[in-house]
Amino acid sequence: MSLSPSPETKLTAERIGMVFKRDGNSTNVLRDINLTVGRGEFLCVLGPSGCGKSTLLNTMAGFLSPTSxxxxIxxxxxxxxxxxxxxxxQERGVFPWLTVEGNIGFGLFKxxxxxxxxRIAHYVQLVGLEGFQKAYPAELSGGMKQRLEVARALAVNPDMLFLDEPFGALDSITRLTMRRELLRIWEAEKNTIIFVTHDIDEAVQLADRVAVMSDRPATIQQIVEIDIAHPRDIGSARYLELRHGIFDQLGLAHKV
Amino acid sequence: MNSLVEPRKWEKFFWPVLACVLFLALWHYLVIWSATKVFPSPLAVEKGIAELARKSLLWRYIGDSLRRVALGYGAAVVLGIPVGLTLGWYPAANQVVNPVFQMLRPISPIAWIPVSIILFGVGDTTAVFLIFLCAFFPIVVACVDGVSGVPAMYRQAGRNFGLSPVQLLSKVVFPAALPQIIIGLRIALGIAWLVVVAAEMIAVDSGLGYLVIDARNSGKRYDLVVAAMLMIGIIGLALDLLFRRLRNIRSVRWGFRHGT
Known part of the structure; x- marks a missing residue:
């Protein structure tokens, strides 16, 4: 890997390792993770609960420093x-003491x-919260709160978004709508997105590439390219094929 | 009444008023039935209050008590909130100070009276100091708990948007802790109102607490004793009701989901 990355490269992770020490025990959470994310790419990090994918996302966002x-970026x-x-x-990240406008404008103090x-008006409209500008998060539904948090993030014009199971707390119908909304916003804003999920369908519906992680200590087992154009037909043969491939990769049976 | 049904407007007033009327009636008949010579009936108390008002003692004493609370409680708020926020913000500092605080906290303000008289003499300052002491600790503790209970997610989000530490404190940590702080302020005000009465019984010669002890000592005027008690209760209730309104401020209401 060259030190001056190509202009298409947004993020590189080199040999990331993470060891948590607690009460004299050390837990190996991440081991030798290597990853390159392209500019404007939508990457899903997929893995079982507790495998360390959130830890990886937190190191990318700068909230945690990797052990090695x-x-x-x-x-x-x-x-x-x-x-x-x-x-x-998840939608609990919005500030309950601020209105919709206050939340979206939070990062715009400069x-x-x-x-x-x-800027607030633009993003209120983009995420479809017109009419709720003066409402407080407690008055919004889970899906609206999630859209509000996305709007708060987008309002500062970030070139990257890290999403940590953002739709995990929503009901399955709202989750589908939110995925479509996110793709629409991503196509409009062209940010690089790293999206952590444990939901195989979610990953295959959203991502350009899916990084499948193993159990702890987590490594990247495989990177699956999702070569289906948006909007994706979730009944198509290629979709099911990719989905089955990831099922196998995770060692899951196809029958319940 | 079904607890799931929102009470109707007239019910909000009707039931408390009915309870008061029943309480007064019970009091009235208990005095008659027990044939007590000491305990006054509600009517005697009402006459006592009228007498106090005529001598223009009533408003003066109420004013004195409220002034002492305002000074002592005000100082506790002004000092306690910054101290509490700081200690909550620097857990290391809190660990140093906390044992001392936890030891001082259970000491009843009444126990401070002799010390406080040595320090400030018999007079207003002593009463104000006692009120300050009793209100200060609950406020500090509420602020520390409030700040340390702020979800890490909010702080992370604040840092993510590039806030300086001062901005993080004022724009994220303080508003997030505010409902908890308001609860502490309300508890502290209740305690302050309890303590002003005790302080006035010993340290000063005015106020509702003084009225209780003075009416008993000079001529066993139990009608005035109970009149003072009643005023203490009514004013305490009024202060608490006023404070509860703070919870309706929209930027803190989220913290009181199951409000009463």
Whole structure:
């Protein structure tokens, strides 16, 4: 791997290892993770619960430093969180003491008032929260809160988004709508997205590539390219083939 | 009444008023049935209150008690919130101070009276100091708990958007801890109102607490004793009701989902 990455490379992870020490025991969470993410790519990190995929995402976002190895974004080593790359939690990450407008404008404190208001209006519309500008998160549904958090992240114009099982707490119908919304926004905004999920269908529906992770200590087992154009037909032969492939990769049976 | 049904508007007033009327009636008849010579009936108390009002003692005493609470509690709020936020923000500092705090906290403010008289003499300052002491610790503890209970997610989000530590404290940690802080402030005000009465019984010669002890000592005027008690109760209730309104502020209401 060359030190000056090609302009198409957004993020590189080199030999990432993570060991957590607690009460004298050390747990090997990540082992020798190597990954390259392209600019504007939608990458899903897929793995069983507790495998360490969230830990990997947290190291990429700069909230945790890996025990070994290095993560570089745009050729620069990651030293901490940065407003150019926003982490999106499950919908509980919105600030309950701020209105919809207040949440979306949260990261825009450096802008002038007029600019801020214009930016807020734009993202309120983009995520379909018109009419709820003055509402507080407690008055919104789970799906609306999740859209609000995405809007708060997008409002600062990040070139990267890290999403940590963002739709995990939503019901299955809302989850499908949210996936479509996210793809629509991604196509409009062209950010690089790293999306952590344990849902195989979600990964195959959304991603350009799926990084399948093993159990702890997590390594990347395989990277699956999803070569289906959007909008994807989830009944198509290719979709089912890719989905089955990942099932096998994870060592799961096809019958319940 | 079904607890799932929102009470109707008239019911919100009707039931408490009915309970008060029943309480007064019970009191009235208990005095008659027991044929007590000491305990006053509600009517005697009402006359006592009217007498106090005529001598213009009532408003003066209420004013004095409220002023002492305002000073002592006000100082506790002004000092306690920054101290509590700081200790919550720096867990290491809290670990140093916490044992001392936890030891001082269970000491009843009444136990401080002799010390406080040595320090400030007999007078207003002593009463104000006692109120300050009793309100300060609950406020600090509520702030520490509030700040340390702020979900890590909120802090991470704040840092992610590039906030400086000061901005993180003012824009994320403080608003996130505010409902908890308000609970602490309310508890502290309740305690302050309890302590002002005790302090006035010993340290000063005005106020509702003084009225209780003075009415008993000078002529066993139990009608005035009970009148003072009743005023203490009513004002305490009014202060608490006022405080509860704070929870309706929209930016803190999220923290009181199961409000009463």
């Amino acid at each position: 190895g290095e993560i570089r 745009d050729g620069e080593a990651v030293r901490g969180p940065d407003p150019r790359r926003i982490f999106v939690f 802008l002038s008032r007029a600019e801020r208001e214009q």
